[in-house]
Amino acid sequence: MDATARLPLADLLPLTAGLAPGGHLALGGCDAVELAERFGTPLYVYDARTLRVQCRDYVEAFRSEYPQSTVLYASKAYLSRPLARRIAAEGLGFDAVSGGEIEVLRASGVAMETVYLHGNSKERWELDLAVEAGVGRIVIDNEEEIPLLGEAASAGGRRQGVLLRLSPGVDAHTHEKTTTGILDSKFGVPVATGAAERALAAVLEQPSLDLRGLHMHLGSPIVELEPFELGIAVMADFAAGVCRDRFGVEVREFSPGGGFAVGYAAGDPVPPPAAYARAIASAVRREWGERGLPLPHISVEPGRSIVARAGVALYQVGARKEVPGIRTYVSVNGGMADNVRPAMYGSRYEALSAERPTAAPEETVTIAGKYCESGDVLLRDARLPRLRRGELLAVPAAGAYQLSMSSNYNLSYRPAVVLVEEGQARLLRRRERASDLMALDVEPGPGDAAEAAGSSRDE
Ligand SMILES: *Cc1c(COP(=O)(O)O)cnc(C)c1O
Numbered sequence: 001m002d003a004t005a006r007l008p009l010a011d012l013l014p015l016t017a018g019l020a021p022g023g024h025l026a027l028g029g030c031d032a033v034e035l036a037e038r039f040g041t042p043l044y045v046y047d048a049r050t051l052r053v054q055c056r057d058y059v060e061a062f063r064s065e066y067p068q069s070t071v072l073y074a075s076k077a078y079l080s081r082p083l084a085r086r087i088a089a090e091g092l093g094f095d096a097v098s099g100g101e102i103e104v105l106r107a108s109g110v111a112m113e114t115v116y117l118h119g120n121s122k123e124r125w126e127l128d129l130a131v132e133a134g135v136g137r138i139v140i141d142n143e144e145e146i147p148l149l150g151e152a153a154s155a156g157g158r159r160q161g162v163l164l165r166l167s168p169g170v171d172a173h174t175h176e177k178t179t180t181g182i183l184d185s186k187f188g189v190p191v192a193t194g195a196a197e198r199a200l201a202a203v204l205e206q207p208s209l210d211l212r213g214l215h216m217h218l219g220s221p222i223v224e225l226e227p228f229e230l231g232i233a234v235m236a237d238f239a240a241g242v243c244r245d246r247f248g249v250e251v252r253e254f255s256p257g258g259g260f261a262v263g264y265a266a267g268d269p270v271p272p273p274a275a276y277a278r279a280i281a282s283a284v285r286r287e288w289g290e291r292g293l294p295l296p297h298i299s300v301e302p303g304r305s306i307v308a309r310a311g312v313a314l315y316q317v318g319a320r321k322e323v324p325g326i327r328t329y330v331s332v333n334g335g336m337a338d339n340v341r342p343a344m345y346g347s348r349y350e351a352l353s354a355e356r357p358t359a360a361p362e363e364t365v366t367i368a369g370k371y372c373e374s375g376d377v378l379l380r381d382a383r384l385p386r387l388r389r390g391e392l393l394a395v396p397a398a399g400a401y402q403l404s405m406s407s408n409y410n411l412s413y414r415p416a417v418v419l420v421e422e423g424q425a426r427l428l429r430r431r432e433r434a435s436d437l438m439a440l441d442v443e444p445g446p447g448d449a450a451e452a453a454g455s456s457r458d459e
Contacts, residue, residue, distance in 0.1 A: 072094055
């Protein structure tokens with residue numbers, strides 16, 4: 001690898017990104033063009049070293065600022081069994097938000113007591129599954145859930161550890177679709193309306209629930225540290241004024257949530273893990289200390305910041321359409337089916353040619369997806385060399401909320417996933433094929449209706 005040539009977008013690409021001997025983009029010591037030839041496109045490439053370093057940075061940052069801390073990976077960012085095993089090996093636990101995520105975590109063999117279940121409308125079967133699987137904590141999101149979970153835990157013969165998720169009424173200044181800590185949100189029990197206090201009383205009435213502490217999650221990505229500090233002050237007030245003073249309960253555990261930022265586009269502000277750790281640790285010490293409360297164990301929940309940078313999406317360039325004086329569209333063989341974030345949140349990305357990553361930009365184009373929606377645009381006004389049909393385009397920071405939100409829209413095939421490490425590429429998930437699109441169809445026939453309507457649990 002030629003270490004002297006300067007790779008553009010180096011801050012967004014995986015840590016191992018470089019130039020292969022032929023001048024192509026290299027990831028994990030593998031030539032990206034060879035990966036695309038071998039596994040097809042679109043292709044999602046995860047770099048093992050970046051994944052490991054992101055895990056370690058978070059664990060070490062929080063451990064050194066606040067020894068009584070746990071890092072949980074928010075699985076919804078992207079989950080597969082091999083990934084879960086690697087993340088668990090770095091000492092992280094997991095957030096799950098569905099029965100499906102619990103099943104995949106269980107099948108991957110990670111310790112279920114390190115799993116926390118979230119969700120603003122958990123179903124009874126999911127609560128039963130969580131209790132049976134032995135998840136460490138269930139994070140109660142609303143008042144209705146309390147008797148339902150109380151029943152599920154006693155039916156399962158367990159005293160279930162729970163946290164109560166409060167909505168502190170703090171604006172984290174993120175996208176309206178990803179803000180969760182404000183009063184007008186579907187997540188969490190509001191402190192301001194008195195609902196939180198009622199919920200606390202209701203949890204304490206359930207003998208099968210062991211209230212371990214409180215939770216908040218303000219949204220994502222959060223680039224400012226102040227919302228965490230404001231939220232932590234609200235939580236400490238509740239821990240002292242309500243939990244201790246009115247109910248005589250100690251808040252032994254506290255989670256300030258996740259939502260730590262990553263770089264998607266050049267110049268995106270990305271506080272390092274140590275900055276979040278320092279701000280959170282000092283706010284907890286200060287706010288808990290000022291109220292004479294014993295310090296809680298804290299758990300943080302990074303999702304995107306663990307996996308986003310490790311992933312790169314590789315696409316092949318297709319049709320080009322020039323609308324003189326208006327815009328040039330360059331289409332690629334992926335788009336909103338594998339990355340819905342630009343269409344859904346207006347997310348910005350960057351791209352580079354994987355065949356000539358150091359080529360100078362020559363034109364401004366819009367990179368469009370291939371799906372039948374005008375809103376299927378991946379990048380607006382990207383400065384790129386003039387791309388040829390068939391050329392390989394790389395989009396960095398593709399590891400989070402892309403595959404996990406992917407669909408078969410237009411009956412497209414979900415991409416293959418490979419893990420690269422020290423020059424070796426390992427297929428983690430094969431590309432879908434036509435039979436996958438039809439595998440779940442049930443031909444009409446006697447007895448099939450019951451199966452089609454049946455439970456999601458594997459028997
Ligand atoms: C989604 C979510 C996270 C993770 O958010 P990221 O932006 O991926 O870090 C953490 N905690 C909760 C409760 C969440 O819902």
